[in-house]
Amino acid sequence: MSLPAGFTATDRAGEPLLEVTDLVKHFPVRGGKVFRHTIGEVHAVCGVSFSIGTGETLGLVGESGCGKSTTARSILQLVEPTSGSVRFEGKELTTLSPSEMRGVRRELQVVFQDPYASLDPKIPVGETIAEPLKVHGMWRGNDGNQRVAEVLRQVGLSPSHAGRFPNEFSGGQRQRIGIARALIMEPHLLVLDEPVSALDVSIQAGVVNLLEDLQEQLGLAYLFVAHDLSVVRHISDRVAVMYLGKIVEMGSRQQIYGQPAHPYTQALLSAVPVPDPRIERERKRIVLPGDVPSPIDPPSGCRFRTRCWKAQDICVTQEPRLDPFDEHHTVACHFAAADREVLSFSPTRRGSSD
Amino acid sequence: MKPSHSKFAQDPHAPLLSIEGLEVSFRTAEGTVNAVRGISLDLQPGEVLGIVGESGSGKSVTAMATMGLLPRSASVRGSVRFRGEELLHRNERQLMPFRGKAISMIFQDPMTSLNPVYSVGWQIVEAILAHQDLSKEEALKIAIELLRKVGIPNPEDRVGNYPHEFSGGMRQRVVIAIAIANNPEVILADEPTTALDVTVQAQVLEALRAALSSTHAALLLITHDLGVIAGIANRVLVMYAGRPVEIGTVDEIFYDPSMPYTLGLLGSLPRVDTDGTERLRPIPGSPPSMIGEPVGCPFAPRCPLAADICRESEPPLRSVGSVDTGHLAACHFAEDARIRGASLFAATSSDIDATRGAGGVAPPESGLSFGHGPDEARAPGPGNYVIAEGFSPAGPGGYETAPDAQETSGDPVLPPDETEIP
Numbered sequence: 001m002s003l004p005a006g007f008t009a010t011d012r013a014g015e016p017l018l019e020v021t022d023l024v025k026h027f028p029v030r031g032g033k034v035f036r037h038t039i040g041e042v043h044a045v046c047g048v049s050f051s052i053g054t055g056e057t058l059g060l061v062g063e064s065g066c067g068k069s070t071t072a073r074s075i076l077q078l079v080e081p082t083s084g085s086v087r088f089e090g091k092e093l094t095t096l097s098p099s100e101m102r103g104v105r106r107e108l109q110v111v112f113q114d115p116y117a118s119l120d121p122k123i124p125v126g127e128t129i130a131e132p133l134k135v136h137g138m139w140r141g142n143d144g145n146q147r148v149a150e151v152l153r154q155v156g157l158s159p160s161h162a163g164r165f166p167n168e169f170s171g172g173q174r175q176r177i178g179i180a181r182a183l184i185m186e187p188h189l190l191v192l193d194e195p196v197s198a199l200d201v202s203i204q205a206g207v208v209n210l211l212e213d214l215q216e217q218l219g220l221a222y223l224f225v226a227h228d229l230s231v232v233r234h235i236s237d238r239v240a241v242m243y244l245g246k247i248v249e250m251g252s253r254q255q256i257y258g259q260p261a262h263p264y265t266q267a268l269l270s271a272v273p274v275p276d277p278r279i280e281r282e283r284k285r286i287v288l289p290g291d292v293p294s295p296i297d298p299p300s301g302c303r304f305r306t307r308c309w310k311a312q313d314i315c316v317t318q319e320p321r322l323d324p325f326d327e328h329h330t331v332a333c334h335f336a337a338a339d340r341e342v343l344s345f346s347p348t349r350r351g352s353s354d
Numbered sequence: 355m356k357p358s359h360s361k362f363a364q365d366p367h368a369p370l371l372s373i374e375g376l377e378v379s380f381r382t383a384e385g386t387v388n389a390v391r392g393i394s395l396d397l398q399p400g401e402v403l404g405i406v407g408e409s410g411s412g413k414s415v416t417a418m419a420t421m422g423l424l425p426r427s428a429s430v431r432g433s434v435r436f437r438g439e440e441l442l443h444r445n446e447r448q449l450m451p452f453r454g455k456a457i458s459m460i461f462q463d464p465m466t467s468l469n470p471v472y473s474v475g476w477q478i479v480e481a482i483l484a485h486q487d488l489s490k491e492e493a494l495k496i497a498i499e500l501l502r503k504v505g506i507p508n509p510e511d512r513v514g515n516y517p518h519e520f521s522g523g524m525r526q527r528v529v530i531a532i533a534i535a536n537n538p539e540v541i542l543a544d545e546p547t548t549a550l551d552v553t554v555q556a557q558v559l560e561a562l563r564a565a566l567s568s569t570h571a572a573l574l575l576i577t578h579d580l581g582v583i584a585g586i587a588n589r590v591l592v593m594y595a596g597r598p599v600e601i602g603t604v605d606e607i608f609y610d611p612s613m614p615y616t617l618g619l620l621g622s623l624p625r626v627d628t629d630g631t632e633r634l635r636p637i638p639g640s641p642p643s644m645i646g647e648p649v650g651c652p653f654a655p656r657c658p659l660a661a662d663i664c665r666e667s668e669p670p671l672r673s674v675g676s677v678d679t680g681h682l683a684a685c686h687f688a689e690d691a692r693i694r695g696a697s698l699f700a701a702t703s704s705d706i707d708a709t710r711g712a713g714g715v716a717p718p719e720s721g722l723s724f725g726h727g728p729d730e731a732r733a734p735g736p737g738n739y740v741i742a743e744g745f746s747p748a749g750p751g752g753y754e755t756a757p758d759a760q761e762t763s764g765d766p767v768l769p770p771d772e773t774e775i776p
């Protein structure tokens with residue numbers, strides 16, 4: 001949060017905390033009426049590269065099915081990448097054995113969207129939170145209990161909650177418990193996959209604030225996966241925008257939201273409703289035609305060309321590379337051009353201080 | 355093609371849709387769930403009224419009651435009138451002339467309204483023929499035009515497709531086409547874009563706007579997305595714990611909110627158009643359980659302004675400000691709240707329940723408990739309880755990935771051949 005504009009991961013240390021290079025994940029599609037056989041592949045993630053530095057938040061945004069979760073899962077080795085490299089704290093993860101990977105998981109934790117599904121209803125939350133310590137053979141009775149109490153306090157809950165069951169907690173509290181469980185191993189990077197999407201806004205705000213506080217106190221880095229562009233603007237230092245398995249634009253928060261240069265980013269931002277009636281009445285919106293094409297058979301050339309108002313012949317034949325556009329700002333478009341107007345309204349103050 | 359109003363026009367001066375003192379409760383094993391505790395509203399012709407509120411606040415139950423879609427376990431009191439005619443306590447047959455023609459409904463999940471084994475064209479044609487005396491060929495022509503109106507490209511070619519051949523956004527546009535097929539006067543939409551991506555949401559909202567301008571229907575739009583409301587509503591009703599707590603024009607609600615819950619809701623939103631350096635201001639705690647009758651203001655356990663009187667008597671809706679503009683708020687201290695504005699709530703990251711050391715148990719004097727209502731205890735996700743058979747719950751959650759079954763695995767459910775478009 002405190003990082004200057006245009007900061008990139010490698011500015012701080014020689015090697016970034018996490019470095020993902022040319023990550024590819026294809027899923028086989030099975031079909032056939034009688035004998036099920038592979039009839040194609042879902043190109044879920046197609047050559048994604050980015051890095052995250054210590055204490056930094058990278059927001060990964062894009063619409064449903066664009067490959068955000070698959071990217072996150074591939075980094076965690078929860079799915080096996082088809083190809084590419086994932087380096088975490090200097091270690092290549094894609095070639096680690098499961099037991100070696102277990103060691104890495106201490107520093108690399110994950111929080112998923114659904115605070116309901118990710119907690120076992122029959123187990124007191126204190127035990128769920130302590131489980132990683134036990135799995136790693138680090139459970140020392142009293143110390144362990146103290147550590148559970150400490151992380152409960154860190155996530156804004158009371159240590160007295162440890163003996164309660166998940167159904168005694170609200171959605172926001174359950175998500176805090178999920179975060180506590182991730183924190184207990186003192187990780188350096190948290191992968192957060194839609195951590196606040198299931199929560200009502202009034203409760204979501206508290207969890208967002210908590211994540212910000214924890215980052216400041218503990219120097220955590222976040223990969224923050226979300227479809228909500230408002231939350232991502234709020235929490236990220238840098239942002240990567242995905243479309244059909246590829247990053248189409250990446251830059252600082254200020255660059256992505258202030259001067260987006262890829263037509264898809266521009267359309268995405270222009271579609272986000274703003275809770276401000278005067279702005280909504282006046283603003284112009286880019287409404288994209290058609291739907292996202294199937295990831296089984298993505299379009300040739302630029303994957304966005306079927307919906308892009310700027311598409312030319314070259315977009316059909318030649319795939320645009322993710323090239324530098326501005327300092328630390330990369331864009332994959334043959335006709336990249338910054339648009340500073342997409343979100344520049346003069347916002348009306350809300351509340352009676354109007 | 356406008357329907358003759360005479361059929362329903364008992365009282366020409368009555369509002370189009372008028373809900374008065376609506377109360378809905380459910381008997382459950384845990385006790386009586388008072389889902390709607392008195393809601394009154396008038397919907398004028400051509401108006402867009404937005405209903406906002408947290409999950410579980412009674413939005414969907416209000417819509418279901420209006421359409422006569424609640425399960426038998428529901429007990430319903432009050433009145434819902436369409437052009438003066440009472441809709442409550444009618445049986446299915448008596449509701450037939452109203453459904454789809456006078457009032458039509460759009461749900462969050464388009465598959466609630468679509469049948470997977472019939473082509474989309476057939477389903478629109480069926481809806482048209484239910485209320486209009488036309489040949490199948492004529493109805494099919496209208497169906498194609500409706501698909502065009504809601505933004506389905508090449509509708510001539512797509513009309514014979516089955517729902518599984520359409521994306522989520524396209525299915526919702528088909529549902530809108532069906533909803534406007536008989537030129538309804540009222541459209542009730544319950545979280546119609548909540549499950550959709552933003553660019554698809556923009557398309558669907560566009561379709562909805564086109565539908566409104568071609569039918570001049572009034573829209574009752576239920577959503578938890580204040581951005582969507584800001585863009586489409588004329589008036590807004592804010593629900594909390596089964597009751598309206600504030601109602602006003604869209605500008606009054608957004609620029610002059612006067613009930614602490616509304617203030618909290620607006621203050622807790624991150625905005626896409628401002629750089630995210632300002633801390634968010636969450637509302638502490640969580641919404642109350644709807645079991646039993648609350649004593650006092652149901653927002654009191656979360657309200658920074660709560661005083662003794664708040665825990666003793668529930669405030670009624672009262673006019674805000676000195677001039678009666680129709681802007682109403684239910685708060686003993688609405689004027690204070692209005693002056694305090696967004697700063698009423700602290701930019702905290704902790705959880706009020708925890709700081710009290712009592713996870714989810716409200717102070718006994720309030721008669722409420724929050725954080726572990728029966729719906730939460732029972733259900734897999736927020737707002738995920740079971741409503742009438744055939745209707746899926748419309749909570750705000752549900753953005754998770756669910757890899758598209760049609761695209762990624764197995765044989766698509768092939769509809770029988772005889773369901774060809776007529």
Ligand SMILES: Nc1ncnc2c1ncn2[C@@H]1O[C@H](COP(=O)(O)OP(=O)(O)OP(=O)(O)O)[C@@H](O)[C@H]1O
Nearest residue numbers: 027044064065066067068069070754755757758762
């Ligand atoms: N196990 C799997 N088998 C086959 N296909 C899969 C699998 N997991 C994901 N996919 C497909 O890969 C693509 C990317 O999915 P992914 O879950 O990464 O999307 P996402 O960006 O996280 O979307 P959402 O916003 O909906 O969570 C989708 O087309 C999806 O259907």
Ligand SMILES: Nc1ncnc2c1ncn2[C@@H]1O[C@H](COP(=O)(O)OP(=O)(O)O)[C@@H](O)[C@H]1O
Nearest residue numbers: 380387389409410411412413414415644729741
């Ligand atoms: N069929 C039912 N049986 C019992 N409780 C129900 C039923 N339907 C809804 N409820 C309860 O009524 C309350 C209001 O629900 P609803 O109107 O669906 O909320 P929302 O504002 O999220 O749409 C919730 O507490 C919910 O659990």
Ligand code: SF4
Nearest residue numbers: 302305308315333334
């Ligand atoms: S490369 Fe062409 S099709 Fe792709 S985004 Fe740029 S202009 Fe549009």
Ligand code: SF4
Nearest residue numbers: 651654657664685686
């Ligand atoms: S009545 Fe009291 S508790 Fe309720 S909102 Fe107003 S000030 Fe808060």
Ligand SMILES: [Mg+2]
Nearest residue numbers: 068069754755
């Ligand atoms: Mg996902």
Ligand SMILES: [Mg+2]
Nearest residue numbers: 413414748749
């Ligand atoms: Mg609902």
